[in-house]
Amino acid sequence: MSQGVVRTIKDLVIKVEFEKELPKIGDLVIPRSRRKGLLLVNSLEAGNMATCLNIQSDRTIEKNMVVDLTGKGIEVPVGSQTIGRIFDALGRPLDGQPAAGSDVPVRDIMRLPRRSTSFAISKPQILETGVKVIDFFTPFVKGRKVGIIGGAGVGKTVLTMELINNIAKSGSGLSFFAGIGERIREGHELYETLKEHDLLKNTCMYFGQMNENPVVRSLVAVSAVASAEYFRDEEHKDILFFADNMYRYIQAHNEVATILDQIPSEGGYEPTIFSDVKTLQDRLSSNENGSITSVQTIYVPADDLSDPAVQMIQHELDSIIVLSRKVAEQGIRPAVDLTRTSSSLLTPEIVGERHYVLSIQVQSLLQKYESLKNIIAIIGENELSPTDRSDYAKAKQLIKYFTQNMFVTESLNGLKGEYVSREDTLKGIEEIIV
Numbered sequence: 001m002s003q004g005v006v007r008t009i010k011d012l013v014i015k016v017e018f019e020k021e022l023p024k025i026g027d028l029v030i031p032r033s034r035r036k037g038l039l040l041v042n043s044l045e046a047g048n049m050a051t052c053l054n055i056q057s058d059r060t061i062e063k064n065m066v067v068d069l070t071g072k073g074i075e076v077p078v079g080s081q082t083i084g085r086i087f088d089a090l091g092r093p094l095d096g097q098p099a100a101g102s103d104v105p106v107r108d109i110m111r112l113p114r115r116s117t118s119f120a121i122s123k124p125q126i127l128e129t130g131v132k133v134i135d136f137f138t139p140f141v142k143g144r145k146v147g148i149i150g151g152a153g154v155g156k157t158v159l160t161m162e163l164i165n166n167i168a169k170s171g172s173g174l175s176f177f178a179g180i181g182e183r184i185r186e187g188h189e190l191y192e193t194l195k196e197h198d199l200l201k202n203t204c205m206y207f208g209q210m211n212e213n214p215v216v217r218s219l220v221a222v223s224a225v226a227s228a229e230y231f232r233d234e235e236h237k238d239i240l241f242f243a244d245n246m247y248r249y250i251q252a253h254n255e256v257a258t259i260l261d262q263i264p265s266e267g268g269y270e271p272t273i274f275s276d277v278k279t280l281q282d283r284l285s286s287n288e289n290g291s292i293t294s295v296q297t298i299y300v301p302a303d304d305l306s307d308p309a310v311q312m313i314q315h316e317l318d319s320i321i322v323l324s325r326k327v328a329e330q331g332i333r334p335a336v337d338l339t340r341t342s343s344s345l346l347t348p349e350i351v352g353e354r355h356y357v358l359s360i361q362v363q364s365l366l367q368k369y370e371s372l373k374n375i376i377a378i379i380g381e382n383e384l385s386p387t388d389r390s391d392y393a394k395a396k397q398l399i400k401y402f403t404q405n406m407f408v409t410e411s412l413n414g415l416k417g418e419y420v421s422r423e424d425t426l427k428g429i430e431e432i433i434v
Helices: 132-137 156-169 184-196 214-233 246-259 273-283 308-314 325-329 353-379 386-401 407-413 422-433
Strands: 003-010 013-018 027-031 039-045 049-054 066-073 075-077 106-108 145-150 174-180 203-208 239-244 292-299 319-322
Touching: 013 039, 075 214, 106 214, 132 319, 132 353, 132 422, 145 156, 145 308, 156 174, 156 184, 156 239, 156 292, 156 407, 174 184, 174 214, 174 246, 184 203, 203 214, 214 239, 214 246, 214 273, 214 292, 246 273, 246 292, 246 308, 273 308, 292 308, 353 386, 353 422, 386 422
Parallel strands: 145 292, 145 319, 174 203, 174 239, 239 292
Antiparallel strands: 003 013, 003 066, 013 049, 027 039, 027 066, 039 049, 075 106
């Protein structure tokens, strides 16, 4: 077996010198320490030196310790036996159940699937979520990407849990959930909610939460995507992929870049931010075997939507649902900012002429409502013209109409959850604006 020797240790960065055979980037090597914590080869340097990342935060590694090559990268279990289970970034179970057996197939998370050359674009297929504000403003289209953007505590995870609950109930496809750097409590709540509603049988989860080191947090999304790719390519399944939270994914890469002494970009993030985002997003794609429809939450630091990382992720999405603190403070749930929420999929070809025309009328009323608010604050509503008064009242009705009780919060607030079909949503809007 080929060997190397630990030369320097700096926090999670360990430099290993190899005599003959060098490992490949992305390979795992194992030090002969007490814990035998895995090291991931991050880069190769002159002088047969490999820069490795200490995935498991093994503090028993010492200088001059011997390291053995494994000849393989991080492999996660895939296939039907992984459904209903929770795994970490290394494919180890987190649900207290036994690890996958030797007969379960595995997949190298860094191995990119074969690129399709003959993928014919099929007719867009709309997936109904039962959430009025989403089905109307940002329709879910199979194989596309939707982002839920907002600051801390405005309801990103709750809305994601509701979508998993509603879409999984319809039995359309297989759901994957990647918990990236979020609270452990939220992961536990999601697991219990899915278990309670008997939805685990269609769901596979990967968690790398806040308590994990940045290396694990940066890898967990890739592990989940690799597993989803297997189901898409080998089992021809349609996948619903939920990632919570994409900003934490960039944050983890930024922390890794810092400990590797990389010079940050102008925005303060890692110099590789563009490729970090693109590499993952490009794998969340569809081909002739099946589709991956992704829902990604994006934390907005200090509620600043112009943050470089937020902008970078936004460019990869087809639809953007913006959650606002101002709206949340008014007691409106979900706290969607209707004027800033947008979708490139809201076209007559995809949603139909009726839905498209209604969306333009609604956006026009909401824009007018925003401009009239400041005037009303000064002169009062009675001073408006009859037309303006009527439009203002309609906009207020619409804002109220788009509020909705969630199934996943029933146990918290005692209010029964609602599922509203897209057809009923359109009818309700027509009744208000006609």
